[in-house]
Amino acid sequence: MSNPRKSSRKRTATAKALAGSETRNATQKGSRSRPPKSPMNSKLKRPVVSEEESDSSNGSSPPEHRRASKKKASKRVRKGKAPAPPVDVEEVRDLATMGSKPEVIERDSSTEDSDNGEDERNDLGARHKADLPDLLTIKKQQASDLLTVFTERCTVKFVSIDGVVDTKKGRWCIICKDDETFVKENGKRKAFHLGSNSSCRQHTRGHYEFYKAKCRELGIRENHYAMPRDVLREPEKKSKGKQMKIDRLFQKTENKQLQEFSRDSVLHAVAEFVVVGKQGHLFETAYVVAMRPAATIADLPSTHDVTTYIHNSFIKLIKDIKAEMQSVNTGRISTTTDLWSIDQTKASFLGLTAHWIHVEKGRWDLRSHVIAFRGVSGAHNGDNLGRYIVSLCERVEYY
Numbered sequence: 001m002s003n004p005r006k007s008s009r010k011r012t013a014t015a016k017a018l019a020g021s022e023t024r025n026a027t028q029k030g031s032r033s034r035p036p037k038s039p040m041n042s043k044l045k046r047p048v049v050s051e052e053e054s055d056s057s058n059g060s061s062p063p064e065h066r067r068a069s070k071k072k073a074s075k076r077v078r079k080g081k082a083p084a085p086p087v088d089v090e091e092v093r094d095l096a097t098m099g100s101k102p103e104v105i106e107r108d109s110s111t112e113d114s115d116n117g118e119d120e121r122n123d124l125g126a127r128h129k130a131d132l133p134d135l136l137t138i139k140k141q142q143a144s145d146l147l148t149v150f151t152e153r154c155t156v157k158f159v160s161i162d163g164v165v166d167t168k169k170g171r172w173c174i175i176c177k178d179d180e181t182f183v184k185e186n187g188k189r190k191a192f193h194l195g196s197n198s199s200c201r202q203h204t205r206g207h208y209e210f211y212k213a214k215c216r217e218l219g220i221r222e223n224h225y226a227m228p229r230d231v232l233r234e235p236e237k238k239s240k241g242k243q244m245k246i247d248r249l250f251q252k253t254e255n256k257q258l259q260e261f262s263r264d265s266v267l268h269a270v271a272e273f274v275v276v277g278k279q280g281h282l283f284e285t286a287y288v289v290a291m292r293p294a295a296t297i298a299d300l301p302s303t304h305d306v307t308t309y310i311h312n313s314f315i316k317l318i319k320d321i322k323a324e325m326q327s328v329n330t331g332r333i334s335t336t337t338d339l340w341s342i343d344q345t346k347a348s349f350l351g352l353t354a355h356w357i358h359v360e361k362g363r364w365d366l367r368s369h370v371i372a373f374r375g376v377s378g379a380h381n382g383d384n385l386g387r388y389i390v391s392l393c394e395r396v397e398y399y
Contacts, residue, residue, distance in 0.1 A: 128388050128390075128391045129391050130372065130388075130391045130392050130395050131395065132315060132318055132319075132395050134315075135311075135312050135315055136308040136311050142197075143197055144218075144220050145211075145220045145221065145222060145223050145226065146197055146201060146204070146223075148210075148211055148214035148215060148218065148220070149174060149175060149200075149204045149207055149210065149211050149214070150171040150172065150173055150174065150193070150200050150204075151171055151172045151174060152171070153169060153170065154169070154171070154172070155167060155169045156168055156169075156170070156172075156192060158189060168192065168194060169194070170193050170194040170195070171192070171200055172192055172193075173191045173192075173193060173200075173207075175207050175210060176190065177191040198225050201223055201225035201226040202225060202226075204226040205226060205227065205228050208226070208227065208228055208231070211226055263301070266301060267301040267305060267306065270301055271306055271309045271310050271313065274306060274310065275310060318371070318395070318396065321369050321371060321396060322396040322397055324358070324367070325356065325397075326397065328356045328357070328358070330356075330357045330358075330359050330364075331356070331357055333354055333355070333356045333398060334354070334355045334356070335352060335353065335354050335355070335371075335393070336352075336353045336355065337350065337351065337352050337389060338350070338351045338353075339376065339380065339385065347375060348375065348376040348380065349374070349375055349376060350372070350374060350376045350385070350388055350389075350392075351370060351372070351373045352370070352371055352372040352373070352389065352393075353368055353369065353370050353371065354368070354369055354371045354396075354398065355367065355368045371395075371396050371398075372392035372395065372396075374388075374392070376388060
């Protein structure tokens with residue numbers, strides 16, 4: 001039989017060894033052992049709140065807290081301790097704050113209305129704006145006035161006395177080339193200019209009277225580079241052009257005599273053919289005029305030339321309509337709108353027509369012009385469509 005004392009000693013030693021190993025492991029891991037309780041820490045007393053104080057400070061305490069406070073008070077009575085005196089809480093109020101009235105901040109309705117009005121005017125998005133585009137020009141149109149004195153650019157081979165051939169690219173001055181006196185004194189080579197359009201226009205100043213007469217004859221605007229300085233100093237007289245109606249922009253040529261074909265006439269005929277439409281019908285006058293054989297010897301316009309011509313004709317038409325609308329003094333201008341969608345593509349379009357009374361020699365005439373036609377994106381509600389209509393009216397300055 002084993003001795004009970006030895007077995008108890010072994011169990012005690014084993015327990016101590018296990019406790020020591022746990023302490024070492026905890027120290028290695030970085031944990032801190034608890035300090036022994038000091039007598040002062042063990043004897044600290046927590047403040048006890050009396051029942052009256054708890055009721056006065058928190059009148060809406062739950063019943064569990066009330067029962068706990070009653071038990072603590074009864075224990076203090078049994079031990080012979082006096083209950084803690086209640087704490088008096090003094091209520092302090094700011095008299096100035098109590099007597100003052102709350103300040104009411106009112107918004108100025110007039111300022112708000114004016115702000116809303118400015119927001120409505122400036123609330124047009126990029127899709128609603130319909131500004132009138134700028135005029136487009138092509139190189140040949142920019143040099144149309146120059147062609148009254150000079151020829152088109154060409155390549156010429158000049159042979160010197162020694163037989164050396166020199167190839168140059170430039171323009172011939174028609175006046176100097178046909179002037180026998182100039183050719184005899186300076187040679188024909190001096191009538192050929194290699195410079196740019198600006199340099200050629202400076203040479204045109206010496207032939208200004210001829211240049212001016214040709215520009216007036218062909219209805220071409222004079223370029224300021226081709227004008228002498230004394231002419232530039234004179235005040236420019238603004239000519240008032242006649243207003244053009246929409247039916248006069250592309251006139252029919254049935255009752256007119258056939259004119260000699262030029263590049264401008266071909267360009268106008270092709271643009272009329274594209275705008276009028278019905279290209280499949282051979283009996284259309286515009287189709288016959290544009291495709292007749294005499295046009296083959298003229299300088300046929302390119303696709304870009306026709307597009308530019310139609311673009312500029314549209315801008316001129318809108319400006320003429322705007323000028324006529326601003327001259328109305330017999331009443332107000334009315335507008336009608338029409339909105340429709342294509343069934344296949346669901347694309348929407350908005351048309352805007354203006355109506356007014358035009359008086360000429362005591363005769364009243366009702367005018368109706370389509371002043372806008374454009375695609376519409378977004379909802380077909382009053383807010384979105386109203387912005388489109390406002391933008392289209394602003395383009396013709398109709399407010």
